[in-house]
Each structure stands twice: as structure tokens, then as C-alpha cells.
Amino acid sequence: MNKKLGIGLALGALLLAPLIVYPVFLMKLLCFALFACAFNLLIGFTGLLSFGHAAFFGGASYVTGWALKQAGLPMELGLLLGMVAAGGIGLLMGSLAIRRQGIYFTMITLALAQMLYFVFLQAKFTGGEDGLQGVPRGKLLGMLDLSSDLSLYYVVLAIAVAGFALIVRTIHSPFGQVLKAIKENEPRAISLGYDVDRYKLLAFVLSASLAGLAGATKTLVLGFATLTDVHWTMSGLVVLMTLVGGLGTIVGPVVGAVIIILLENKLGDMGNWLADISQVEWFRSLGESVTMVTGLIFIICVLAFRRGIVGELGARWALLKK
Secondary structure (H helix, E strand, C coil): CHHHHHHHHHHHHHHHHHHCCCHHHHHHHHHHHHHHHHHHHHHCCCCCCCCCCHHHHHHHHHHHHHHHHCCCCCHHHHHHHHHHHHHHHHHHHHHHHCCCCCHHHHHHHHHHHHHHHHHHHHCCCCCHHHCECCCCCCEECCCEECCCHHHHHHHHHHHHHHHHHHHHHHHCCHHHHHHHHHHHCHHHHHHCCCCHHHHHHHHHHHHHHHHHHHHHHHHHHHCCECHHHHCHHHHHHHHHHHHHHCCCCCCHHHHHHHHHHHHHHHHHHHHHHHHHHHCCHHHHHHHHCHHHHHHHHHHHHHHHCCCHHHHHHHHHHHHHHC
């Protein structure tokens, strides 16, 4: 009952949020929250650390941008094409990467993602260093004009909620239980007769597809796709979001994404506010030190919150209940 009440309150807050907060900023938060949840499905519940998830996020961004701007495809088809492209890239990368374990798996995903980065840097349809600009939003089902930020917000909210629900359903399914078993004790899962490599590949492709959906939606919201989306720093950013929020928790990546995106976009405003109330002018320079501040938060979380914010809160709540 409490869980249903919490879900209802969260959905109610999300429905009313654009009346208070700038809708485009909220949509950006939703896209990166979905991206972090997709990544967490792989690392938090399967135990595979990919450092190449920017390939799926950015690859889908470019494919969707091209489909909407150059090919003139409907919005729904553009998003679907980006998601399928990300899944295809994930299938190719995963087929190669799952042959190795640990740091070797991670480095293979990083190397393949960087190869894709240079492909997008030189390909004609991507616009090179300028990226794809002016991507149209189009219409939902050919009827609802999405040029309105408010209208698009509810479409993006529906996409993010559907993606999150799919991840939750996957985690609690028999397939998800096998993934957890692989993470906890892979040799034992093999001894029980499970085709571990097949399960890993399926998890990799599903995670890549959902990360691609997040990237495709981001392009729809902001109207552009750039090399930043496919650069290795984007992979590092989603790792940071997941670790800060709580690795292996359901809502932890959402919390981590909100914190990191808030810092990236609002740290300058926070610094100005602190400078106004404290009369210390140094705070005004905080907006230029986003990387330093996020790095400091990461260090604090690693030292004091080993399980992430949500993970630590959950552990302490469990102790209180006992």
C-alpha cells in the first residue's frame, strides 16, 4: 500500500512539475534518468561495467536526428529507428565484449565506443564537429504539435515512465533473477545449466536499446545531436550518476541523474545565491568549476556512501526497522 501511495505521489508530482519548473530542463532530467537506469540494469543487476554506453546514447541521437531532419520521418518512427540502431550497435559490441571479463570487458567497450566516435566525427550525415542542428520535433501521431514544450513534456514523461517500468519488470522477472545470479556467482550459474553468455548479451542489448531511447528522446527535446553525446566523457557521466545515486538500486540512478544534471545546469545560480547571502565573491566562480564540484561529490560518496545515496538510506532504514 505504501509503495502504491509513493508511486502515485511521484507521478502526481511529475504531472504538475512543468507548472513550476522549466519544462525543457525537466525533460532533460527525464532523459538522463532513463539513461542512468538503463546503464544500471547492466552494471547494477548483471555486474558488467561498460564504459562505452555513450555509443548507444549518442548513436541513437544521431540516427534519430537524421531520420527527423534529413529523411523527414514521423516522430515515432524516428525514435524507434534510433532505439533499434542502438540495439544493433549493442549487439555488435556485446558479441565481442562478453568474450572477456572484468577490466578487459570494460576496456573493449571503451575502445569500440571510441571507434564509433571517430566514425561520427568524419561521417557526412552527422555534421562533423558542428553536429546535427535544427532537428524538428514533428507531431505525435500526425496530430499533436510538439513544438509546445508543455505538450512535449508529457510525451517525454510517458516515454521515461514506460522505459523505467520495463526495467523494473525485467529486474523482477525470472530473466532478471538469472542476471542477479550471474552477478553474484557466475560459476554457480553456469553449473546450474544457464547459458551465461547468452543472458549477458541479452542484458547488454536491452540496456543499449533503452540507453538509445534516452538519447533519441534527448535529441527530440533539445533539437540537436553533437559529438558530446557519443564521447567517452558521456560514458563517464552515466557511471558517475549511477554510483552517486546507488548501484544496484531501482531509483538510485534517477536520484544520481537529478543531482548531476542539477549541478551542471544550476551550479552557477547556486554560487550567485551563496555570494549574495554570504558576501563572499568567490562563490560566483562555482559555475566555472562544475567538474571539480562533481568530482568532490563523487569522492565524498565513495568514502562516506559506499552504496550510493539511495543504497545507504535503504541500508540504514533496514537497520532502524530491526
